[in-house]
Amino acid sequence: MTEAPSASQVRVNRDRLWRTLMELKEIGGYADEATGLRGVRRLSLTDEDAQARRRVVAWMEEAGLQVRVDRIGNVYGSRAGSDPSLPCVLMGSHIDTVATGGAFDGTLGVLGGIEVIRTLNEHNVATRRTIEVGFFTEEEGVRFGTDMLGSAVTSGRLTLGYAFALADDHGATVAEELVRIGFDGDAHERRPVPYAYIECHIEQGPILAAAGVDIGIVTGVQSISWQRLDLRGEAAHAGTTPIEHRADAGLAAAIVIVEVRRMCDSGDFGRLRGTIGKFALQPSQTNVIPASASLTIDLRNPDDDAMTAAEAHLQAFIDTLPDRCGVTGTLHRMAKTAVVPFDVDVQKLLGDTADDLGLGYVATMSGAGHDAQEIAAICPTAMVFVAGEHGGISHTPREYSTPTACGNGIDVLANAIIRLANQ
Amino acid sequence: MTEAPSASQVRVNRDRLWRTLMELKEIGGYADEATGLRGVRRLSLTDEDAQARRRVVAWMEEAGLQVRVDRIGNVYGSRAGSDPSLPCVLMGSHIDTVATGGAFDGTLGVLGGIEVIRTLNEHNVATRRTIEVGFFTEEEGVRFGTDMLGSAVTSGRLTLGYAFALADDHGATVAEELVRIGFDGDAHERRPVPYAYIECHIEQGPILAAAGVDIGIVTGVQSISWQRLDLRGEAAHAGTTPIEHRADAGLAAAIVIVEVRRMCDSGDFGRLRGTIGKFALQPSQTNVIPASASLTIDLRNPDDDAMTAAEAHLQAFIDTLPDRCGVTGTLHRMAKTAVVPFDVDVQKLLGDTADDLGLGYVATMSGAGHDAQEIAAICPTAMVFVAGEHGGISHTPREYSTPTACGNGIDVLANAIIRLANQ
Known part of the structure; x- marks a missing residue:
């Protein structure tokens, strides 16, 4: 040209x-x-x-x-x-x-x-x-x-x-x-x-x-990464279920949201930006411990290697959820661009x-x-x-x-x- | 009798x-x-x-x-x-x-x-x-x-x-x-x-x-306390908004959920049980930082004084959210029984x-x-x-x-x- x-x-x-x-x-x-x-x-x-x-x-x-x-x-x-x-x-x-x-x-x-x-x-x-x-x-x-x-x-x-x-x-x-x-x-x-x-x-x-x-x-x-995280715990009564017996999918979601922010603040993943824009709980009742949660995780990074590292860390963190709170999580790819x-x-x-x-x-x-x-x-x-x-x-x-x-x-x-x- | x-x-x-x-x-x-x-x-x-x-x-x-x-x-x-x-x-x-x-x-x-x-x-x-x-x-x-x-x-x-x-x-x-x-x-x-x-x-x-x-x-x-927490942040673009400029209502909600669990685990409030059963975000889009969040907080306590202390701590914690993440929170009483x-x-x-x-x-x-x-x-x-x-x-x-x-x-x-x- x-x-x-x-x-x-x-x-x-x-x-x-x-x-x-x-x-x-x-x-x-x-x-x-x-x-x-x-x-x-x-x-x-x-x-x-x-x-x-x-x-x-x-x-x-x-x-x-x-x-x-x-x-x-x-x-x-x-x-x-x-x-x-x-x-x-x-x-x-x-x-x-x-x-x-x-x-x-x-x-x-x-x-x-x-x-x-x-x-x-x-x-x-x-x-x-x-x-x-x-x-x-x-x-x-x-x-x-x-x-x-x-x-x-x-x-x-x-x-x-x-x-x-x-x-x-x-x-x-x-x-x-x-x-x-x-x-x-x-x-x-x-x-x-x-x-x-x-x-x-x-x-x-x-x-x-x-x-x-x-x-x-x-x-x-x-680089843009969109994933959906599905979390599976167990519904139970809010008043009677001892804290240590719970598998609270909403709590697991909150722990992930806080971790995504910590990842952004840490600088460990370059200029990572992370956003949880959609979040739904089931069965969604005041007095029932959430059985499941679904949320979207939008990650952005100007560096492909830093994005790869961030995604790997996120997956590893989600793998710790069963030990943290008895909840299992599965990430589903929605979109990814380098x-x-x-x-x-x-x-x-x-x-x-x-x-x-x-x-x-x-x-x-x-x-x-x-x-x-x-x-x-x-x-x-x-x-x-x-x-x-x-x-x-x-x-x-x-x-x-x-x-x-x-x-x-x-x-x-x-x-x-x-x-x-x-x- | x-x-x-x-x-x-x-x-x-x-x-x-x-x-x-x-x-x-x-x-x-x-x-x-x-x-x-x-x-x-x-x-x-x-x-x-x-x-x-x-x-x-x-x-x-x-x-x-x-x-x-x-x-x-x-x-x-x-x-x-x-x-x-x-x-x-x-x-x-x-x-x-x-x-x-x-x-x-x-x-x-x-x-x-x-x-x-x-x-x-x-x-x-x-x-x-x-x-x-x-x-x-x-x-x-x-x-x-x-x-x-x-x-x-x-x-x-x-x-x-x-x-x-x-x-x-x-x-x-x-x-x-x-x-x-x-x-x-x-x-x-x-x-x-x-x-x-x-x-x-x-x-x-x-x-x-x-x-x-x-x-x-x-x-x-x-004792049973039901409150609804309304959180108000500001919607913004997930990809372009620097982390430090955000007022992410979903993040604020996650911080509160994690804190409620910490309160239960701490023993500071007797045998407190806390559950977030309902949680909704607006506008609920993958690539938009949540402008607002609404969640229910169900607290239970076999001791009225410990319940009062737990509610006071929760209110004080919510009052710190503007400093923590730029989000304001308002608790609305749904139900309370001694x-x-x-x-x-x-x-x-x-x-x-x-x-x-x-x-x-x-x-x-x-x-x-x-x-x-x-x-x-x-x-x-x-x-x-x-x-x-x-x-x-x-x-x-x-x-x-x-x-x-x-x-x-x-x-x-x-x-x-x-x-x-x-x-």
Whole structure:
């Protein structure tokens, strides 16, 4: 990949971008009790997601994009280049949210991509390569249990059959829900390989704000491990069962939760982050010692070896539970991704673009998983991060990035995409 | 209360008692996955409870009892004495179960009471006082959150209005459910004060078996404290939020669970038993740090002062959570009962009766709550415990007492009731 002749810098319409972000936020909007704010709940392939998909497709079509839907429900809008025989440049992200989400996670990269197209149209910018904007199905993994689903299928890590068979807590499958909401497209799920992919996304962390910049050039995504821990003890009466006779599955779960935190605090496993997000007890009665517990363990690590060591320690710790409290535990793998390094040339092009725009930036590793980690398997890929307020908190209605930060991020995206599309 | 002239000892029909226990167990019967056994799930005022109520009422009527239902759904069957002006002697318990229950908890005292009546009928035993057998609504507290509900209303500790307004997890109230299942009786909920009350119940603990006896004479019920702990942290992204920035409500819950166990193990609070039976996280997603957690804390103590100290320590510990992990906690009182000592004269009469039957027994305090602790507020009360197998485990399908142990317990009940009914 060589540098394209430097083009004069374009700027996107920040107000228009902001208006679309605020409009999409109302689809799946809800009053969040914990924060007193208005949040977004738009789980993948729900009615709310379907409504948002139709709204985004309409915006794509208004921007002159040729829209197609693939068999896993990924949606692409295409703006033809002067040489249609060349691989396209792709930008995008996702529009599904967690149950207590905000207006920016994922949507900034998608609505920003459409804003890039509008800006190219207004400035009559023609490009050599076709440019595409896409959004991927079930990035969050909240509803069907596997995150990056659409991008993992398109990159070939997961099969369409695997994805179709995934079911939500009520037994509805991905295949059924795609048909139900009318996004069971006919484009092949293994998309044509792009020339390059750039995803603009909120940082979801405090590093950019601490450095006093709006922009991060992402060097890669840390390793992510999702496991479910099933614990089996024995139900018994809370009042009459002596402490030393108990096999309390809830206590075992608590001991594991405390240990995961200790592992993070210890430094023994590098910059390990561990989270227990889901936790259920059975039979779930005030006066019955829990017979079983099930919890999810989300581990993140920027170093693959440290992650391997953390997982081994966790397994060894769980093996001590029978001695500690008479409870047996079994770990089930939900998902695992190794550290994904991003393409250094695309990173350099993004840094040069930010420099030319006069925008400060830092290089940073992503703590969160992103569709870009999947697309990186098929083409040169990198990401642009946009700073968030409140320490970059996300997955909560408090998630917020300023119009200026969003506009700066999408300006970098726009100009980098133009350069790539003219290579 | 003075000793009645000694009557010759009667013996109940053990086979008939056992058949009714096994028959009632099928109402609400289910295949328990954790144990591979058949369990009983008969939560109060459900369809299963209604079916069991109708079955027990039919048995009462077949035994010649005059049946009445009161406004909180307590059911009494009455066998007239020769002097109807005297207060009756009452026996009974409950027939509702926990979600993973067995065949004996509560039902032994009710079906045993009916077997006592059948035995009196067969032996043409007339008594001076009327004898009644009763069962009380929602003893377990599993469905509507307040245990001993029917007996607490009849003894006046709780009002009918309070009880009527309690709702289950789906919003169905006690008042609605009583009407729905047809057990909204018209007898006054504050029943006529009995001369004495005896409840026969499985021990639900290992003490009788360890002493090599089938029978326990219960000296009282330990103090019981039920509290709900609500924890408030902040939702945030599992991958991007640095450990030191987190306010993880699930971690706070785990720290509390571990501390409750440490309190029990320490001996600092006497023979404290603590159980966390219910535990829910929000928003309950694999990759979101929990914003809030809610759990129940069930504490038991045979000493009121030690219970007070345990509750004070727990509150103080919860007050340290903001410093420990940035999470605030609030305790909400669900229920609290002080130690209830049983009537020494009724205990002595039970012991004498066991002696006359040639049955060994030990005096013991109850670890579980029972309707008897409520009825003790209005009349002289005591309990007969029957030993259980497997360390007396209960609130699980493994709960089991042998036909011999059950028969011995109900023999003690029968002869003690005859003596009281002739005083």
